[in-house]
Amino acid sequence: MLTAILIVSGLAAVFGLLLGYAAIRYKVEGDPIADKVDAILPQTQCGQCGFPGCRPYAEAIAKGEADINHCPPGGEATIKALAELLGVEAKPLNDENGEHSSVPLVAVIDENTCIGCTLCIQACPVDAIVGAAKHMHTIIESECTGCKLCLPPCPVDCIAMVPAKVEPATWKWPYPVYTLTQQSAPSNDANAQAPKVAS
Amino acid sequence: MIQTLHKLWRNHGGLHLDYHKEDSNAAPTRHLPMAEELIIPLQQHSGYKPTLTVNAGDYVYKGQELASHTGFMKVPVHASTSGTITAIEERPIAHPSGLSDVCIILKPDGKDDWGNARMPTYPDPSQVDGEILRQRICAAGIVGMGGAVFPAAIKLNVHDNIPIEALIINGAECEPYITCDDRLMREKPLEILRGVQIMMHIIATQRCLIGIEDNKPEAIAAMQAACEELGEQRIEIIPIPTLYPSGSEKQLIKILTGKEVPSGGRPSTLGIVCHNPATARAIYRAVVLGEPLIDRYLTITGKGVAQPCNVEVPLGTPIQHLIAHSGGYTPAAKRLAMGGPMMGVSLHTDQIPVVKATNCILVSDIPESEQQPALPCIRCGLCAEACPVTLLPQQLYWHSRARDFDKAEQYHLFDCIECGCCAYVCPSHIRLVDYYRFAKAEIRTQRDAKTKANIARERHDFHQERLERAKREKAEKLAKHKEQAQTNTDDGKKAAIQAALERAKAKKAEAAAQTTTGETTE
Numbered sequence: 122m123l124t125a126i127l128i129v130s131g132l133a134a135v136f137g138l139l140l141g142y143a144a145i146r147y148k149v150e151g152d153p154i155a156d157k158v159d160a161i162l163p164q165t166q167c168g169q170c171g172f173p174g175c176r177p178y179a180e181a182i183a184k185g186e187a188d189i190n191h192c193p194p195g196g197e198a199t200i201k202a203l204a205e206l207l208g209v210e211a212k213p214l215n216d217e218n219g220e221h222s223s224v225p226l227v228a229v230i231d232e233n234t235c236i237g238c239t240l241c242i243q244a245c246p247v248d249a250i251v252g253a254a255k256h257m258h259t260i261i262e263s264e265c266t267g268c269k270l271c272l273p274p275c276p277v278d279c280i281a282m283v284p285a286k287v288e289p290a291t292w293k294w295p296y297p298v299y300t301l302t303q304q305s306a307p308s309n310d311a312n313a314q315a316p317k318v319a320s
Numbered sequence: 321m322i323q324t325l326h327k328l329w330r331n332h333g334g335l336h337l338d339y340h341k342e343d344s345n346a347a348p349t350r351h352l353p354m355a356e357e358l359i360i361p362l363q364q365h366s367g368y369k370p371t372l373t374v375n376a377g378d379y380v381y382k383g384q385e386l387a388s389h390t391g392f393m394k395v396p397v398h399a400s401t402s403g404t405i406t407a408i409e410e411r412p413i414a415h416p417s418g419l420s421d422v423c424i425i426l427k428p429d430g431k432d433d434w435g436n437a438r439m440p441t442y443p444d445p446s447q448v449d450g451e452i453l454r455q456r457i458c459a460a461g462i463v464g465m466g467g468a469v470f471p472a473a474i475k476l477n478v479h480d481n482i483p484i485e486a487l488i489i490n491g492a493e494c495e496p497y498i499t500c501d502d503r504l505m506r507e508k509p510l511e512i513l514r515g516v517q518i519m520m521h522i523i524a525t526q527r528c529l530i531g532i533e534d535n536k537p538e539a540i541a542a543m544q545a546a547c548e549e550l551g552e553q554r555i556e557i558i559p560i561p562t563l564y565p566s567g568s569e570k571q572l573i574k575i576l577t578g579k580e581v582p583s584g585g586r587p588s589t590l591g592i593v594c595h596n597p598a599t600a601r602a603i604y605r606a607v608v609l610g611e612p613l614i615d616r617y618l619t620i621t622g623k624g625v626a627q628p629c630n631v632e633v634p635l636g637t638p639i640q641h642l643i644a645h646s647g648g649y650t651p652a653a654k655r656l657a658m659g660g661p662m663m664g665v666s667l668h669t670d671q672i673p674v675v676k677a678t679n680c681i682l683v684s685d686i687p688e689s690e691q692q693p694a695l696p697c698i699r700c701g702l703c704a705e706a707c708p709v710t711l712l713p714q715q716l717y718w719h720s721r722a723r724d725f726d727k728a729e730q731y732h733l734f735d736c737i738e739c740g741c742c743a744y745v746c747p748s749h750i751r752l753v754d755y756y757r758f759a760k761a762e763i764r765t766q767r768d769a770k771t772k773a774n775i776a777r778e779r780h781d782f783h784q785e786r787l788e789r790a791k792r793e794k795a796e797k798l799a800k801h802k803e804q805a806q807t808n809t810d811d812g813k814k815a816a817i818q819a820a821l822e823r824a825k826a827k828k829a830e831a832a833a834q835t836t837t838g839e840t841t842e
Contacts, residue, residue, distance in 0.1 A: 164773035166780045174780060247779040266776045290363075292417040294761040297754040 154207075155183035161202045165194040166246035167268035169219045174246065182207070190214050194267070196221035224284040226267035232257050234279035241271035241280060326529075326558045329578040331571050333708045334563040335741050337496050337662075339535060344621040344628040345499035349507060351632055352645045358400055358426040358636030359673035360386065361413050365463040366470050367393030374424070378405050381435030383612050386424050389458060395471050396461045398612040399426060400634030402433040414658045414675060418668045426636060439610035450522040453607055460606035461613045461676075465598035466490060466501075466567070467659060469677045472599050476522050478588055484525040485591040488576060489516060489600060491532040491539065492560065492567035495660030498680040500617040501597050503630040505532070505539035508601055509546035515600030516555060518607050523593055526554055529576050530597075533566060534559040564662065565739040569594045571708055583735050598679075613676060620646045624653025624683030633674055639681055640670040654687040662740040692749035703742035703752065709735050713742035717752050720759035725766070728759050736760075 159179035170191040172178040181187035182203070189203040190212050197214065204211035214221055230241070230250075237255040249265045252258030262285070271280050285291075363369045370387035371394070374380060380399040389396040406427045410420040439456065442448050458473035478484050489512075493501040505512060516528055532540050543557045560566055560575050570581045572594065579590050587594050598617060605611045614635055621628035626647025633642065639656070643649060657664035658678055674681075703713035712731055719728040736756050743752040807816075 159777075162773075163769070164776040164780065166776065174784075175777070246783055247776050248783050249779070264775070264779065287417075287419065289413065289415045289417055289419050289421050292415070292419060293765055294416065294754070294757040296758050297751055 152180065152183050155180045157206055158182045158203065161195075161199055161206065162192060163195045163199060163266075165266040165268045167194060167266070167270060169193050171218070188212075188215065191218045193219035193221050196223075222267075226269075226282045227262050227265040227285045228260050228267065228269070228271055228280050229283050230258055230260055231279040231281065232259060234277050236277055238276060240274035240276065244270045244274045246270060326556065326576075327578075328558075328560060329575055331563075331566070331574050331708050332710045333706045333741060334565065334571075335706060335744060336562075337564050337744075339496045339562075340621070341497070341499050341502070341535065343497065344619050344630055345502050345536075347629055349503050349617060349630045349632050350645075352637075352642070354401060354428050354430065354432075354634070355637045355641040356427070357406075357638070358403075358428060358634060359411050359638060359671075360397055360400065360424045360426060360636040361411075361673065361675055362387055362397060362422045362424065364397060364469060364635070364676040365395040366468065367395060369422070370394045370396050372408065372424075374405055374408075376405050376407050379403070380405060380426070381433055381437040383434055383437040383439075383614060385437075385459075385612075389461070393471065393474070395463055396459065396612075397424070397635075398461055398614050399437075400614040400636050401426070401428045402431050402435065403428040412669055412672050414665060414667060414672050414678065416665050423673070439606070439612070441610040442607050445518045445607050446521055448607075450524070453518060453522050456607055457603055460602070460611070462599060462602045462606060463613070463676050464596055465602065465616060465676060465679070466596035467663075467677050467679055468569075472595065472603065475588075475593060475595070476519060478523050478593065482588060482591055484523045484588070484593055486527040486529055486577065486593075487516065487520055487523060487525050488573060488587075488592055488594040489528065489530040489597055490567060490569065490572050490594055491530055491536075491543070491597050492572055493536070494533060494562070494564045494567035495662050495680075496564075497621045497682055498619050498660050499621075500619045500630050500679050502536045502539050503619075504601065504617045505536070505597055506542045509542045510549070511601045511604045512543070512597045513546050513550055513552065513555065513600075514608065515602070515604035517550075517552070518603050519593070519595060519600060520554065525593075528555040530555060530557045531560045531566075531572050531576050532557065533562045535562040565708055565737070565741065568708065568737050568739060570737070583732055616674070616676065616678070618642075618674060618678050619680040620683075621680065622653075622683040623685040624650055624655075625681075626650050635675060636673045638671055638673050639667070642674070642681060643670060643683070649683065652685040653683045655684045657682045657684065662744070663738060694750045695748040697748055697750060700747060702745045702747065706741040706745045708739060708741060709737060711736060713752055716759075717750065717755050720755040723759075723762070725759055725763050729763065733759055733763070 159176055162175040162179055164175050166174045168174065170178045170187070172181055172187070178187060178191070182189060189207065189209065190200050192199050193214060200214065201211050235257050237252060237257060239252065239254050241258060242250045242252060246268060247264055247266055249261045250258055250271065251261060267282065269282060272282070362372065368391065370389050371391070372386070373388050374386050380386065380402065382399055382402045384399045385396050386399055387397050404427050405424055407425040408422065409425065411423040412418065413421045413423070439459065442453070445453060454473050454476055457476065458471065462472040463469040464472060464475065491501055491505055493499070520526070520528055530543060532543065534540070540557060540559050547555050547557060558576060565571055566575055569587065573587055573590070573592055574580055577592065579592070581587050581590060602613045606613070615632055616635065617630060617632050619630050620642050625643060626649070629646050631642060656667045656670060658667055659665055659680055659682070661682060661684065664680070664682055697714065697717065699714060701714065707713055715731045716728055716733055716736065719731065720733070733756060738753050738756060740753050743750065746752060
């Protein structure tokens with residue numbers, strides 16, 4: 122009886138020490154979950170989620186302080202990926218944060234109206250605006266994340282969000298859609314889908 | 321006729337099609353009068369746009385560079401004839417999207433004047449270093465002319481650690497209707513073979529296999545005769561069975577050597593380099609004659625055109641001009657496409673110009689919208705039997721349709737060569753390749769978005785760091801000022817003055833010492 126108790130408590134002590142040592146020896150720096158969440162977020166840095174950038178939002182999600190449906194630029198795809206990563210149920214985007222735009226947007230400065238106040242340059246989270254005081258500003262299109270943070274500070278309202286230009290190099294093959302014509306198929310969709318029986 | 325017996329391997333799948341080659345391959349290649357306007361797209365290769373070197377209003381000579389290739393994966397374009405550049409603007413190009421891209425509009429002056437735009441020639445390339453020849457090929461704007469338009473100079477840049485066993489010349493031309501390589505091999509076999517010799521010199525190989533489908537006996541005979549004329553023992557002309565898609569690079573390598581290019585790999589990892597005969601001829605002309613790539617052979621064919629034929633035309637010639645000089649459209653003309661019936665790209669207008677990739681203009685009598693309606697997949701498995709890459713087209717279809725891209729990639733979506741065999745045999749008329757193209761494009765877009773997000777993250781981190789640094793520096797400055805203000809009491813001032821005086825004294829003494837040493841040495 123006594124030996125059994127001794128053996129068990131001895132084992133417990135040994136394993137406790139081992140685990141304690143391992144916790145110190147293999148300590149993980151940073152927050153791996155937050156890193157994974159951050160990798161999924163679109164890095165627009167727009168702050169529409171209520172956090173100052175994607176990283177703070179990722180950290181809040183990792184701590185369980187924020188829900189996964191507060192990212193409008195990411196939209197449904199990001200919510201789905203986050204749900205899969207965190208093992209929770211996917212839910213629709215929270216309307217309060219904003220709407221998801223299906224086409225990528227970029228900011229464009231109307232260079233004739235720009236007065237060179239540098240306010241948008243300070244607001245841009247990814248330094249995608251170039252210009253100097255009292256000189257025209259312009260946006261580096263390839264670096265713009267479409268966060269819209271440059272819009273409110275502009276005193277002359279010369280910045281507009283436009284859909285990114287589709288060039289042959291960036292064009293995507295569309296999802297195949299069949300147009301059914303009167304001659305080649307019955308106008309009724311249900312009939313068209315029915316398999317043909319060989320006569 | 322010397323015919324070496326060469327063991328051939330058989331690929332999986334493939335199709336016997338109606339070839340319609342005789343529509344266009346009988347008559348010799350024609351040369352057409354110059355079009356009134358040439359439209360030269362800036363980007364005619366796979367890679368990045370070259371940098372423009374001319375402006376609207378400039379006069380250019382034939383062969384003059386219009387856009388330069390300095391930079392990664394850039395290929396120059398050259399003026400196809402002499403004339404004036406009237407505009408640099410967006411025009412419709414041959415692309416499935418039907419979008420426009422930057423084009424240089426050239427109005428020929430009819431003189432076809434080379435000026436001094438011809439590059440220096442190398443009459444005996446075998447005496448020239450391979451790297452110099454490779455740079456010439458790059459400067460001449462040569463790309464793979466079978467349709468993939470990959471920069472030829474990059475393909476010839478082989479690594480020293482993998483010796484190249486063989487150069488393969490792809491004269492299979494397996495797609496129906498297209499006969500431009502056939503005509504080229506019949507008419508210019510010596511130029512092709514000289515180009516092949518240059519390539520063999522660059523990649524330092526002693527063996528070349530030229531695979532030609534056996535439905536082109538005249539081309540095979542012409543090439544063999546030219547081979548004998550040159551007394552070339554290293555080059556073998558090999559007739560291969562006619563079976564679509566034997567002209568696909570990886571399939572041809574398997575047929576000729578029995579080796580399979582690994583998934584995601586390149587033929588050079590097997591010690592093989594593969595090129596098109598038209599590319600070989602362009603290389604010969606660039607190196608020996610100093611002419612950049614400014615024209616090409618192409619086929620105009622189909623039931624929708626009155627006189628199907630082969631032509632050699634300057635790049636930039638509008639398709640409308642080609643059709644007008646081959647008898648015009650017939651009443652049957654319904655669909656205009658660039659390339660063959662299996663892999664061609666539909667064009668929405670005939671104002672689109674001929675580019676380096678244009679091997680065929682097909683005017684077919686079947687409009688695209690009147691293809692048979694798609695019915696549900698019945699899981700018959702015919703597509704898997706036809707697939708030359710031994711993929712599972714059905715699984716790829718289901719996963720692509722359901723937008724389950726991870727699964728589609730697991731089923732090796734990116735090994736699909738989009739040959740269209742699966743869609744051709746499908747009894748439900750499902751346009752399978754469209755689904756694969758959609759899925760590939762979607763996956764590529766997702767990858768691009770990921771890279772863009774990573775760049776945005778880096779830039780944001782840097783932005784944050786910069787703001788913090790500015791804040792810190794400001795705080796430090798403030799602290800320093802404060803400290804100075806404190807030491808600026810009388811004692812502090814005196815001490816500072818004393819220190820300055822001492823510094824000045826020390827400096828003077830040093831200067832004096834230097835002058836004395838200077839004098840003594842003199």
